[in-house]
Amino acid sequence: MSLPLALDIALKLKASLATEVTRSQESRAVLKTLDTPALLSQASLREAFNQHSAYLAGELARHLGAFAQQHGLTDVTLEQVRALAPFEGEQLTGVFAEVRSLSQALNELDQVNQQLAERALTVVRAYVTHLAPRPYTRRGQPAPVESGTHSERA
Numbered sequence: 001m002s003l004p005l006a007l008d009i010a011l012k013l014k015a016s017l018a019t020e021v022t023r024s025q026e027s028r029a030v031l032k033t034l035d036t037p038a039l040l041s042q043a044s045l046r047e048a049f050n051q052h053s054a055y056l057a058g059e060l061a062r063h064l065g066a067f068a069q070q071h072g073l074t075d076v077t078l079e080q081v082r083a084l085a086p087f088e089g090e091q092l093t094g095v096f097a098e099v100r101s102l103s104q105a106l107n108e109l110d111q112v113n114q115q116l117a118e119r120a121l122t123v124v125r126a127y128v129t130h131l132a133p134r135p136y137t138r139r140g141q142p143a144p145v146e147s148g149t150h151s152e153r154a
Contacts, residue, residue, distance in 0.1 A: 006063035017102035024109040031116040
């Protein structure tokens with residue numbers, strides 16, 4: 001039957017989200033210290049999480065679709081699952097509630113981390129601007145400054 005498999009996948013998705021929430025909470029320290037290797041590692045881990053989550057969501061949809069077909073339904077809702085399989089339906093409802101909660105928490109953490117990253121980027125840009133000497137023309141006049149840095153154009 002597809003429903004136990006769907007429940008197992010939903011639990012894996014929940015565990016994956018919980019791990020990513022913890023990792024995102026730890027990202028603040030890395031952003032504040034501008035630890036480049038750690039930032040790059042976290043970016044790779046987030047990409048892997050995104051791919052794994054998309055895979056799990058696809059598998060979950062596939063198994064719920066198979067459950068719907070087994071019962072002659074065109075699509076499936078949690079109410080229908082609870083009516084046809086009360087125990088598994090209640091478990092699935094609970095896991096989905098936790099997944100929604102973890103997803104919301106991850107979204108909020110991502111917003112905070114993005115603000116921290118934007119502040120860090122501002123500091124780095126200001127630092128690099130002050131390190132780079134302003135060019136002068138042959139007559140000793142300051143050369144016109146371009147609107148963007150090389151890294152922004154690259």
